[in-house]
Amino acid sequence: MFVNRSRYKDAVAFTEPSGFAGVRPREIGAATAVIEHTLQAGDRLDLLARHYYNNDRLWWRILDANPDILYAGDLSIPDRVGETILIPRVRE
DSSP states (O other): OOOOTOOOTTTTTOOHHHHHHHHOOOOOOOOOOOEEEOOTTOOOOOHHHHHHHGGGHHHHHHHHHHHTSSGGGGGGGGGTTTTTEEOOOEEE
């Protein structure tokens, strides 16, 4: 169902009673943080990934390392400016 390099390749497939087929959430292991980043106005996960990893598609690594961020839009909430988030080591 997923390519070998997908982070979802070991996820468990299921079918709901309604007939909807899907995948259960994957297990998220602890990320090794190497940098703390203080959020500023205008920060976005893709921009942070580009800055720290030189690859904007690795935004999910930052999201995994910060479970209190439920979705990317959380970073745009003005109350979060000044908070510190973890930037994990990238794994290729």
